[in-house]
Amino acid sequence: xxxxxxxxxxxxxxxxxxxxxxxxxxxxxxxxxxxxxxxxxxxxxxxxxxxxxxxxxxxxxxxxxxxxxxxxxxxxxxxxxxxxxxxxxxxxxxxxxxxxxxxxxxxxxxxxxxxxxxxxxxxxxxxxxxxxxxxxxxxxxxxxxxxxxxxxxxxxxxxxxxxxxxxxxxxxxxxxxxxxxxxxxxxxxxx
Amino acid sequence: xxxxxxxxxxxxxxxxxxxxxxxxxxxxxxxxxxxxxxxxxxxxxxxxxxxxxxxxxxxxxxxxxxxxxxxxxxxxxxxxxxxxxxxxxxxxxxxxxxxxxxxxxxxxxxxxxxxxxxxxxxxxxxxxxxxxxxxxxxxxxxxxxxxxxxxxxxxxxxxxxxxxxxxxxxxxxxxxxxxxxxxxxxxxxxx
Amino acid sequence: xxxxxxxxxxxxxxxxxxxxxxxxxxxxxxxxxxxxxxxxxxxxxxxxxxxxxxxxxxxxxxxxxxxxxxxxxxxxxxxxxxxxxxxxxxxxxxxxxxxxxxxxxxxxxxxxxxxxxxxxxxxxxxxxxxxxxxxxxxxxxxxxxxxxxxxxxxxxxxxxxxxxxxxxxxxxxxxxxxxxxxxxxxxxxxx
Numbered sequence: 001x002x003x004x005x006x007x008x009x010x011x012x013x014x015x016x017x018x019x020x021x022x023x024x025x026x027x028x029x030x031x032x033x034x035x036x037x038x039x040x041x042x043x044x045x046x047x048x049x050x051x052x053x054x055x056x057x058x059x060x061x062x063x064x065x066x067x068x069x070x071x072x073x074x075x076x077x078x079x080x081x082x083x084x085x086x087x088x089x090x091x092x093x094x095x096x097x098x099x100x101x102x103x104x105x106x107x108x109x110x111x112x113x114x115x116x117x118x119x120x121x122x123x124x125x126x127x128x129x130x131x132x133x134x135x136x137x138x139x140x141x142x143x144x145x146x147x148x149x150x151x152x153x154x155x156x157x158x159x160x161x162x163x164x165x166x167x168x169x170x171x172x173x174x175x176x177x178x179x180x181x182x183x184x185x186x187x188x189x190x191x
Numbered sequence: 192x193x194x195x196x197x198x199x200x201x202x203x204x205x206x207x208x209x210x211x212x213x214x215x216x217x218x219x220x221x222x223x224x225x226x227x228x229x230x231x232x233x234x235x236x237x238x239x240x241x242x243x244x245x246x247x248x249x250x251x252x253x254x255x256x257x258x259x260x261x262x263x264x265x266x267x268x269x270x271x272x273x274x275x276x277x278x279x280x281x282x283x284x285x286x287x288x289x290x291x292x293x294x295x296x297x298x299x300x301x302x303x304x305x306x307x308x309x310x311x312x313x314x315x316x317x318x319x320x321x322x323x324x325x326x327x328x329x330x331x332x333x334x335x336x337x338x339x340x341x342x343x344x345x346x347x348x349x350x351x352x353x354x355x356x357x358x359x360x361x362x363x364x365x366x367x368x369x370x371x372x373x374x375x376x377x378x379x380x381x382x
Numbered sequence: 383x384x385x386x387x388x389x390x391x392x393x394x395x396x397x398x399x400x401x402x403x404x405x406x407x408x409x410x411x412x413x414x415x416x417x418x419x420x421x422x423x424x425x426x427x428x429x430x431x432x433x434x435x436x437x438x439x440x441x442x443x444x445x446x447x448x449x450x451x452x453x454x455x456x457x458x459x460x461x462x463x464x465x466x467x468x469x470x471x472x473x474x475x476x477x478x479x480x481x482x483x484x485x486x487x488x489x490x491x492x493x494x495x496x497x498x499x500x501x502x503x504x505x506x507x508x509x510x511x512x513x514x515x516x517x518x519x520x521x522x523x524x525x526x527x528x529x530x531x532x533x534x535x536x537x538x539x540x541x542x543x544x545x546x547x548x549x550x551x552x553x554x555x556x557x558x559x560x561x562x563x564x565x566x567x568x569x570x571x572x573x
Contacts, residue, residue: 025293088300094293102407102476109470216484279491285484
């Protein structure tokens, strides 16, 4: 492991917390609905949801560090900004109302802007692409298992929302940046 | 006073103007409603509203300069960007439709991003927190006085909108930056 | 010509492609409607629409280079970010729902932020203003010719949407930046 247990736990925690906030928005606005009420719930989410998002966050951070050395220089603003960008984009998926052309275009534009600001190059983009492929596939599996479903106006990607692709891409790129900031924090630069 | 009368007047003017634009959006979209029609109105706002926002803007700028020395270097882009950020976030409060989880999460994310770009540290954050506490308290008092009211889908914070907290936080941080730019403008850097 | 044929073709192509995406959003969300079905269509757009946007993009890029020397230093992020900013703002015009005060204020704020990040000064601003005047005038002419129309809630500017002004301003400023990046790409800086 390139990340310490403490750093992995931190990534798990912010991933789980961010997942809970975003999912509460999706559930309350009717974008998604849990079909299996037999599992324990936290806020609006089935317990397994924040766990999965937390694990994906820790795994993506670890992936980033195995791909290339992180940039030096601790910058709290970049870390906080990365978290805020993903929380904001996730919240926006509950507001746009559907996964039509304009919604997907807006969210894709925001995902690209997130990468333009945060990505260091190939390594961050790979993290973004891995999340953009793996995330929607996992959600399609969850829908196939009938654990949850997307609303009829948000199911253009094999039953899940098409905007999951830009949402997860932004997630992957942002987590890559957070992992860099965590490593830089071990020895803060004196600049 | 750390700001000159002219600078205070400028802050008052842009605060009042920005307040009029944002409030017109809130009133026209039905987010807020004035209950007392006996006072004079400007555009959609009771006269006292832009006056209060203008005073709060000047006071927040003065507070910023008493907390810490401003950063040197005149940067018109930072000043214009700070104004645009708050006008945009204020306008968005009329568009999101309610103060539910997704709306508050989106506006909180934008407020954090605003701080990540504009804040110099402790001094700007204190301005943001002062506004985030004082602003909603003032609005709660106004609603209690029955001068105006928030719609039923925008009243989760003791009768006012929960998103007032991130809106005012962004306002405080942005005004702190504008105050810095105003001081730097006295002697533009030659860089 | 300050731009090579290949660069002009590239600007034409991204302009036409961006126009198709944005227009598909406008048509699908009911913001605009084509009245003349006798012409060929691509996706949701009459053939002449992406052609006009492509030509305007190439012309704006050429205008930028005739106004002032471009900044050196190739920065792919600035070019991609400029494209994403305009695609995102264009998509947002389909989501805000009307051209009321709050919608125009939000889009104007985003146009100003785009300029604060991308513009190099006078030359980019002139490109933005030229587009902000020429674009809406062309659209008013198209509506007068009864080739297309704007919905009743998006026609406050002589029959077209008032938010066309900030949309085209952002377009002009972004294309100016893309033209700079294209020239800088001829001889990438080694920084």
